[in-house]
Amino acid sequence: MVRWKPGARERLQAAALERFGAQGFDGTTVAEIAATAGLTERTFFRHFADKREVLFSGQDEFERLFLAGIEEAGDSDPMAIVAAALEGATAFFPDERRSWSRARQRVIDADPGLQERELLKLSGLATAMTDGLRRRGVDPTAAALAAESGVAVFRVGFATWIAEGEERPLAEVLRAVLTQLRSLVTAPQV
Amino acid sequence: MVRWKPGARERLQAAALERFGAQGFDGTTVAEIAATAGLTERTFFRHFADKREVLFSGQDEFERLFLAGIEEAGDSDPMAIVAAALEGATAFFPDERRSWSRARQRVIDADPGLQERELLKLSGLATAMTDGLRRRGVDPTAAALAAESGVAVFRVGFATWIAEGEERPLAEVLRAVLTQLRSLVTAPQV
DNA sequence: ACCCTGATGTCAGCGACTGCCATCAGTACG
DNA sequence: CGTACTGATGGCAGTCGCTGACATCAGGGT
Structure with missing residues (x-):
């Protein structure tokens, strides 16, 4: 016994x-x-x-997926590496997990303290990605920017993926958001 | 008396x-x-x-500067509006304030709880900017992306401005970082 | 003289979190 | 076979962040 x-x-x-x-x-x-x-x-x-931490376990594994994507990316262009990382991280959120993610996010969105913790985790993720990019020879400031942008894309994409009525898998949403970022930043400068 | x-x-x-x-x-x-x-x-x-909040007063005024920049921007291109907002916000950090900012940041960087609060404030800023952009007719997702990118630029730029040995004023640093972001995201896609 | 306002003090109390010590099933070892 | 050790747990006391309720009292208005 x-x-x-x-x-x-x-x-x-x-x-x-x-x-x-x-x-x-x-x-x-x-x-x-x-x-x-x-x-x-x-x-x-x-x-x-x-x-708060009871809602944020498993974040380590999530971070590892991102880093693996960075290290295995065939490319050397920073944003291309970030795109690969995003692609790799989607394995953490299969479609079956969407409704569970929704429930968890509803709890987090209802409490500022939990939002703080979520932001800290994402910030840690950005830092880890920055380091990963630098290890691959990316210029330090460029690495930080690419990582922050990547996390921003993830945040926006994840929120979209979780939204009511959204049906596309996360990977597809993230690709769309990344494309949108590219066209945004490339838009006519006045 | x-x-x-x-x-x-x-x-x-x-x-x-x-x-x-x-x-x-x-x-x-x-x-x-x-x-x-x-x-x-x-x-x-x-x-x-x-x-924690005792270290974060005045953040409201800071946010108002950003919003004013958004509303008064002559442009209609999202990233151009964000650039104007960044420009406007630099008024909050004149060079005389650099060493004070350094001291405060040292305290924050030493405590995860304070980092959480700082991130929450920046997240609130991004949300406010997103709303401001949408009020100017920017597409919702594009607004969120532009705002998040703008905050990312500010974070990276502010950290640079505060770094030991840095002499340029914040406005100049931010312009440089924004330029770097543009070239990053526009880089050859493979 | 009167009352009202507003910033402060006092006190009791809850809940988050920690340090310290006790417990005791299973395991390893002589 | 017995003994010592391990490791997850419980119990308890105590600190600190934070809140509600009530009291205080100078200054301003009527």
């Missing part, structure tokens, strides 16, 4: 998402989440650094 | 920056900041929504 039920971390994540959806982030205490998962508050904080 | 010394808010801000610089953000309690300013903890929270 096992001493502890396995998957404590996953139970906590599921309990948290369910409670947040039902009562909101602020209306849910950590003790309540832990109790729902059959654990105690103290144990929650052994699995997650803080209350 | 006055009942309270005037400028409570400013005294709190000065006390906070000084303490944060000396002991770090986490190593400073709100009660300590308030005491330094000759006030109580409760009064601190009447002036600022939370402990």
Whole structure:
């Protein structure tokens, strides 16, 4: 007989998402989440650094996908490398995950604190991409710009992908947004 | 005789920056900041929504400068409007302010929580710019992209402006970064 | 003289988070 | 077979961020 039920971390994540959806982030205490998962508050904080973090696990793997895309890109043009990274990251968001992503995003959009955390994660992603690009010999400032632009494209594309009525897969949306960025920035300068 | 010394808010801000610089953000309690300013903890929270916010006042005025730039831009090309907004915002950061900005940024860069708040502010700025662009008839997705790109340019440019050894005024740095973005995104596509 | 306003103080209390120590099933090792 | 060790958990006390409710009291207006 096992001493502890396995998957404590996953139970906590599921309990948290369910409670947040039902009562909101602020209306849910950590003790309540832990109790729902059959654990105690103290144990929650052994699995997650803080209350918000419970919604942002897996971000590391997501970041790794981006970096893999950067490292395996055949090209050497910065924006082309970024495009490859975006392409690679879409593996993290298959169509089956769209409705789950919607639910999670609804919770995040309802709380400024969670938005802060999301932004910090995306900022970390941009930094990681910047480093990856520099390792491939891209000029430092150009690397930062390309990475920031790539993250911007991802943000806009992801929001579009999640929007009501949108049917295209993420990869296709991202390609469209990137194309739009190119034409925007290239537009007639006055 | 006055009942309270005037400028409570400013005294709190000065006390906070000084303490944060000396002991770090986490190593400073709100009660300590308030005491330094000759006030109580409760009064601190009447002036600022939370402990972090004491470093981010004035952001509203900053945002207004951006919006004014957008509304007064003579152009109708999205990125040209964004360029005008960037130009207008530089008024908020004259050269005399560079060393103060450096000190404040050093505090922020040392604490993830403060970075989160900064990102949230910049995100709010991007949203405001997006709305401003849409009010000028720019296509919604294009507006979001242009705004995000504009904020990215500002971030990269501001970091450059603040860097050790940099001497050019912010406006000049921003123009250079924007030019670099154009050539990046326009680069040969493979 | 009177009341009203507004910035402040005081106090009690909740919830997030941490440090420290205890518990005890399973595992490794002598 | 017993003993020591490991690792996930619980319990508890304590700090700090933050809030609501109520009191205070100088100055301004009536």
